[in-house]
Amino acid sequence: xxxxxxxxxxxxxxxxxxxxxxxxxxxxxxxxxxxxxxxxxxxxxxxxxxxxxxxxxxxxxxxxxxxxxxxxxxxxxxxxxxxxxxxxxxxxxxxxxxxxxxxxxxxxxxxxxxxxxxxxxxxxxxxxxxxxxxxxxxxxxxxxxxxxxxxxxxxxxxxxxxxxxxxxxxxxxxxxxxxxxxxxxxxxxxxxxxxxxxxxxxxxxxxxxxxxxxxxxxxxxxxxxxxxxxxxxxxxxxxxxxxxxxxxxxxxxxxxxxxxxxxxxxxxxxxxxxxxxxxxxxxxxxxxxxxxxxxxxxxxxxxxxxxxxxxxxx
Numbered sequence: 001x002x003x004x005x006x007x008x009x010x011x012x013x014x015x016x017x018x019x020x021x022x023x024x025x026x027x028x029x030x031x032x033x034x035x036x037x038x039x040x041x042x043x044x045x046x047x048x049x050x051x052x053x054x055x056x057x058x059x060x061x062x063x064x065x066x067x068x069x070x071x072x073x074x075x076x077x078x079x080x081x082x083x084x085x086x087x088x089x090x091x092x093x094x095x096x097x098x099x100x101x102x103x104x105x106x107x108x109x110x111x112x113x114x115x116x117x118x119x120x121x122x123x124x125x126x127x128x129x130x131x132x133x134x135x136x137x138x139x140x141x142x143x144x145x146x147x148x149x150x151x152x153x154x155x156x157x158x159x160x161x162x163x164x165x166x167x168x169x170x171x172x173x174x175x176x177x178x179x180x181x182x183x184x185x186x187x188x189x190x191x192x193x194x195x196x197x198x199x200x201x202x203x204x205x206x207x208x209x210x211x212x213x214x215x216x217x218x219x220x221x222x223x224x225x226x227x228x229x230x231x232x233x234x235x236x237x238x239x240x241x242x243x244x245x246x247x248x249x250x251x252x253x254x255x256x257x258x259x260x261x262x263x264x265x266x267x268x269x270x271x272x273x274x275x276x277x278x279x280x281x282x283x284x285x286x287x288x289x290x291x292x293x294x295x296x297x298x299x300x301x302x303x304x305x306x307x308x309x310x311x312x313x314x
Contacts, residue, residue: 019044021190021227021313023274024070025305026052026061030095030197030233030246030277035060036307037095038277040229041084042165042185042192045312048083049163051185053194053229055087057307058099064308081108085162086150089114090172090196091180092121101126104135104146111161112136113150115169117179123149152181155215160185170215172198173206175245182212184225191225192313197277198231200251203240209255217262226270227313231277235287246277249291253298260298268298274311275304 026039037056043049052058062076071079080103089097089112100107112122123139126132127147135146152158152169160167164187172195174180180196193216201209219225233246240251247255252273260268275292278285292302305311 019046019189021045021192023192023229023305023311023313024050024061024065025307025309025311026065027057027099028276028278028305028307030231030279032280034098037098039096039099040194040276040305042194044164044187047163050084051160051163051165051167052084052087052100053183053185054090054096054196055100056095056098058084058103061099061307065310066308068308068310070308070310077106080106084110086111086113086160087147088167088169088183088194089118089122090182090194091174091178092118092125093197096196097122097126101132104132107135107146109146109148111148111150113152113158113160113167113169113183115152115154115171115179115181118181119149119151152183170212171208172196173201173204173208173245174198176204176206178245180245184216184219186219186224189224190313191219191227193225193228193230195228195230195276197233197245198247199243199245200247200255202254203243203251204245210258213255213259213262217259220259220263220267220271223270227272227274229274229276232275232288232292233277233279235284236291237287249288249295252292253295256298256300265298268300271298272301272303272313275302 022045024041027037029036038054039056040053041050127134127136134140135144137145137148168184170182172180174197182195184193236248236250
């Protein structure tokens with residue numbers, strides 16, 4: 001009987017870890033529309049245990065997801081307090097964290113995962129008495145201790161509390177020397193790589209992306225990593241001199257060429273890229289889509305997320 005129970009537990013465990021992943025975009029843009037700024041909830045398909053990848057928009061995004069049927073039989077309050085288990089904040093710009101700040105009075109206790117430089121911005125610029133109030137566990141008094149800062153070390157694997165996920169954070173260059181970050185979120189079957197704002201290595205005079213491509217190549221070859229979430233903020237017409245640490249379709253293709261040399265073209269065809277942080281000025285959004293789809297030398301599957309629309313990763 002004891003052996004039988006152990007086998008049953010093993011099967012249940014394997015079933016749980018074999019689940020597909022799901023993403024619910026709470027905000028997809030990189031500016032202009034304050035109700036639709038960078039934030040994506042990631043969980044295993046049959047759970048409601050989400051890690052928020054950035055937090056530019058929270059409340060409006062949850063409302064939109066409920067309206068679109070991505071959440072059912074629940075409330076904004078329940079999702080905010082109980083289903084979002086923590087936040088990964090990629091860097092200290094408002095379009096990636098303002099939703100968390102505004103909703104902090106109604107939120108529950110949970111961790112904030114970030115590199116030291118980002119935590120310093122939160123601690124010294126936003127969670128202060130002059131800007132807001134200190135809902136975190138370090139910084140100005142009074143310290144409300146609702147959020148706990150988790151200092152992510154570059155390249156070191158850590159557990160994402162109250163989920164089946166681990167995270168690994170990588171450094172990015174966003175108008176060198178300003179630091180942004182990316183996070184690889186994975187369980188034992190699947191992985192997703194999410195980028196905060198980043199410029200291309202050539203433009204930034206950096207090697208940050210090259211290091212990431214080298215690190216993730218084995219996971220792409222093995223089939224564990226099939227989805228990358230990366231920004232394309234501007235169309236190709238934007239001068240490289242005024243990109244301010246962002247990508248264009250041309251520059252993304254340039255970086256994908258470096259990745260293709262490591263994993264091979266056949267593996268690139270298995271890759272999906274969720275395009276984030278488009279700056280929706282004029283008709284730029286459609287131009288960016290056309291430029292990515294019409295010049296796609298590695299046959300990548302591009303996904304253009306919409307606020308509140310569920311994405312299942314298989």
